[in-house]
Structures are given as C-alpha cells and as structure tokens.
Amino acid sequence: MPTNLPAEAKAKLAKYREARTHEEKIKALEEAISCIPHHKHTEKMLRQLKKRLAQLRRELERKPVKGGRKDEFSIEKEGAAQVVLLGATNSGKSSLLALLTNANPEIAEYPMTTKRPVPGMMVYEDVEIQVVELPAILTEALEETSIAYKSLGMARNADLIAVVLDATNRPHEQLRKIVEMLEDIGVVLKRERTRVILEKKDSGGIRLVTFGKFQGNIDDVKKLLESVGIRNAVVKIIGDATIEDVEEQVIYEFVYKKGLVILNKLDLNSEYSSEIEEMTARLGIPLVRFSAKEGKGLEELKQLIFKTLELIRVYTQKDGIVARKPIVVPSGTTVGQLAYLIHKELARGFRYAKVWGNSVKVQGQKVGIDHVLQDKDLVEIFAL
Numbered sequence: 526m527p528t529n530l531p532a533e534a535k536a537k538l539a540k541y542r543e544a545r546t547h548e549e550k551i552k553a554l555e556e557a558i559s560c561i562p563h564h565k566h567t568e569k570m571l572r573q574l575k576k577r578l579a580q581l582r583r584e585l586e587r588k589p590v591k592g593g594r595k596d597e598f599s600i601e602k603e604g605a606a607q608v609v610l611l612g613a614t615n616s617g618k619s620s621l622l623a624l625l626t627n628a629n630p631e632i633a634e635y636p637m638t639t640k641r642p643v644p645g646m647m648v649y650e651d652v653e654i655q656v657v658e659l660p661a662i663l664t665e666a667l668e669e670t671s672i673a674y675k676s677l678g679m680a681r682n683a684d685l686i687a688v689v690l691d692a693t694n695r696p697h698e699q700l701r702k703i704v705e706m707l708e709d710i711g712v713v714l715k716r717e718r719t720r721v722i723l724e725k726k727d728s729g730g731i732r733l734v735t736f737g738k739f740q741g742n743i744d745d746v747k748k749l750l751e752s753v754g755i756r757n758a759v760v761k762i763i764g765d766a767t768i769e770d771v772e773e774q775v776i777y778e779f780v781y782k783k784g785l786v787i788l789n790k791l792d793l794n795s796e797y798s799s800e801i802e803e804m805t806a807r808l809g810i811p812l813v814r815f816s817a818k819e820g821k822g823l824e825e826l827k828q829l830i831f832k833t834l835e836l837i838r839v840y841t842q843k844d845g846i847v848a849r850k851p852i853v854v855p856s857g858t859t860v861g862q863l864a865y866l867i868h869k870e871l872a873r874g875f876r877y878a879k880v881w882g883n884s885v886k887v888q889g890q891k892v893g894i895d896h897v898l899q900d901k902d903l904v905e906i907f908a909l
C-alpha cells in the first residue's frame with residue numbers, strides 16, 4: 526500500500542487526476558513518477574503508473590486527426606456482439622476467421638499476413654455475432670509487433686477476446702505475453718468478480734458504499750485515494766472486494782473482459798501443456814484445443830463463444846405471432862428490461878407478461894416485471 530509519498534508526488538498525482546486532455550495527463554504523470562522514490566512500498570504503484578503512462582501515450586498516438594481519413598483500425602460493431610481474434614502471427618487467426626464466418630481473409634505461411642482488422646459474421650443457430658481478426662500483436666520470435674497496441678486498443682472495446690495460440694511456437698509463452706500486454710492497457714482477462722465505481726465529488730470527504738463483502742476498511746480506502754489526490758468521493762463496491770481491487774480501479778482504471786483461449790494447430794503438436802491449463806484455470810476462462818486445418822469441433826467452438834458471451838435469446842410474441850428473429854440480451858435480463866428495450870412505452874404501461882420456456886414452471890405462466898428470463902424463452906408482454 527503506497528502511503529507515505531512525498532507531498533510533491535501527491536500534488537502531481539492530484540494534478541494528473543484533474544487533467545482534462547491526454548497531453549496534460551501525460552505531463553503530470555511523468556512529473557509524478559519522477560518524484561516518487563523507489564522502494565518496496567512504492568514498487569507496485571510505480572509499475573502501474575508507468576503502465577498507465579504508456580497507455581496514455583499510445584492513446585494519444587491513436588487519436589484520429591481532425592478532418593483526416595477514417596481510422597483503419599475501427600470496425601463498426603454489428604450483430605449481437607463483437608468477438609476479436611487476438612494473437613501472434615501465424616497462429617491461425619485468419620484460418621479461424623474463415624472457418625467461423627463468411628469472411629475470406631488471406632491465409633499464408635509468411636508472417637504478418639493480416640495488416641488491418643478483418644471482420645466477418647458468424648452465425649450460431651439464429652444469432653449473428655461479429656468476429657474480427659486483429660493484426661498480430663507478437664512476431665514469430667514472440668516480440669511485440671509495431672501495430673500491437675492498435676490491435677490491443679480494439680480488443681479493449683470488444684465483448685469477448687478470443688486469444689489464438691500457435692501450439693507449435695511456445696504457446697504458454699504466447700499466452701503469458703498476451704495477458705501481460707492486455708494488462709498494460711488496463712484490460713484484465715478474467716471474469717468480473719467485483720466492481721468498484723468511483724464517483725468524484727466536490728465535498729463530503731470519502732464515503733464508502735458496499736453491496737457485498739469488503740475485506741478492507743474505510744481508512745485504507747481513504748489513504749489510497751488521498752495518495753492520488755482524491756479527497757471527496759463516493760466509492761461503490763459491488764461484490765466481494767479487497768483493497769487491491771479498489772487500487773486496481775482507482776490508480777489503474779482496469780476493465781474486465783470476457784475471454785477464451787484457442788490452442789490451435791493441434792494436428793502439428795498435441796503435446797499436453799499443463800502450464801496453459803493452469804493459466805486459463807487461474808483466469809477462470811475456457812480453453813479449447815483446436816486445429817483449423819482439420820476443423821473438427823467447429824460447432825462446439827461456436828457454441829462456446831456464444832456461451833462465454835453470456836447472452837440469451839428471447840423470442841417475442843404479439844397476438845399469437847412469434848417474431849422471426851430473437852432479441853439477444855445479456856443473461857440476467859428481466860421482463861421489464863426487455864420491455865424497455867422494445868419500447869419505453871411498453872415498459873411504462875407494463876401490466877404482466879406470459880412466458881414459455883426454461884424460466885417458468887408452467888408454460889404460458891403469467892410473470893411480473895422482475896422475472897428473470899432464460900435462453901430461448903418466448904415472451905408476450907401485456908401493457909396498458
């Protein structure tokens with residue numbers, strides 16, 4: 526826990542917090558880092574601040590020039606969700622994209638074949654999901670590529686990151702590096718266990734609101750926030766959290782992303798790797814062994830992608846006629862939220878709904894606004 530920082534460093538961090546533009550933030554952060562002493566207690570904080578600085582610099586590079594041409598690294602989201610294929614060169618991203626979607630990317634033995642993001646649409650049963658191949662972030666020697674952080678920036682905005690590993694080229698090393706590079710830009714490939722929301726205020730000191738168990742105390746939170754120059758704020762903690770979770774959020778602004786790992790080229794190397802298994806288990810994300818050359822288990826892979834996205838399909842019915850396409854929503858969606866999505870008025874005038882499917886005991890059951898839906902439910906909403 527970084528506590529006794531010099532006043533100067535605290536002041537600089539406060540300036541960084543207040544900064545509006547990227548340029549101001551970078552300047553303040555550089556200054557703050559330069560006046561934080563190096564010792565055991567500041568080690569972690571310095572590392573995180575340096576990562577944040579690197580991220581800000583990259584974001585600045587990425588900023589579109591006003592009136593300039595369209596950013597080639599931006600792909601408009603389509604379908605129910607966006608999945609990105611992220612990995613080293615030659616890991617088989619294009620081969621997978623061609624198998625999963627209607628896209629027709631160039632597939633070749635030479636490195637760095639794909640130089641721009643390539644989108645395709647994957648159809649799983651009656652759901653359309655966008656899959657985007659991102660240009661490689663690691664070379665064959667597993668060094669960062671020059672466009673790595675552009676790809677990583679896109680991964681930050683995706684709904685699911687599918688890491689593609691080349692089983693013939695030190696796959697556990699690939700995974701370790703990719704996880705690290707994602708962390709560099711503040712992305713944690715892990716199921717979200719807890720959420721920390723920081724709302725800065727003008728007065729009132731530091732207040733803590735917890736929804737769940739917080740394994741720390743308000744004094745630690747106060748010290749942490751003061752060390753980065755925040756004196757007035759409401760900190761909301763949702764789920765079981767530790768002081769480190771608060772630190773991740775406050776200093777480093779982490780985002781959690783759903784992920785899965787595809788260990789590809791298994792036809793060439795089917796050697797068992799306990800390291801990869803352990804790493805994915807620790808992150809709590811699924812691991813799939815695959816061969817894009819053989820293509821076996823493709824439907825299962827599509828199914829797993831859909832499952833990992835944690836989406837459900839809801840079919841709606843009006844006057845006995847079922848809509849042709851489902852509405853795809855996050856799991857946990859209630860009837861009321863569905864009504865709101867369809868039309869605000871429908872939510873406002875909501876009386877009850879009838880549901881058929883897995884979420885009800887009796888088919889055609891009448892349910893209220895808070896009823897939680899499940900995949901493939903059929904719903905008819907009755908409103909005023």
Ligand SMILES: Nc1nc2c(ncn2[C@@H]2O[C@H](COP(=O)(O)OP(=O)(O)OP(=O)(O)O)[C@@H](O)[C@H]2O)c(=O)[nH]1
Binds near residue numbers: 640
């Ligand atoms: N044997 C085998 N070869 C594969 C497999 N997947 C891909 N390849 C081959 O590996 C080479 C690279 O495949 P790509 O799909 O182009 O790889 P990529 O990840 O898109 O590579 P870059 O675009 O260069 O980053 C090609 O020659 C593919 O035919 C696989 O599962 N087994």
Ligand SMILES: [Mg+2]
Binds near residue numbers: 618619620631632658
């Ligand atoms: Mg490619």
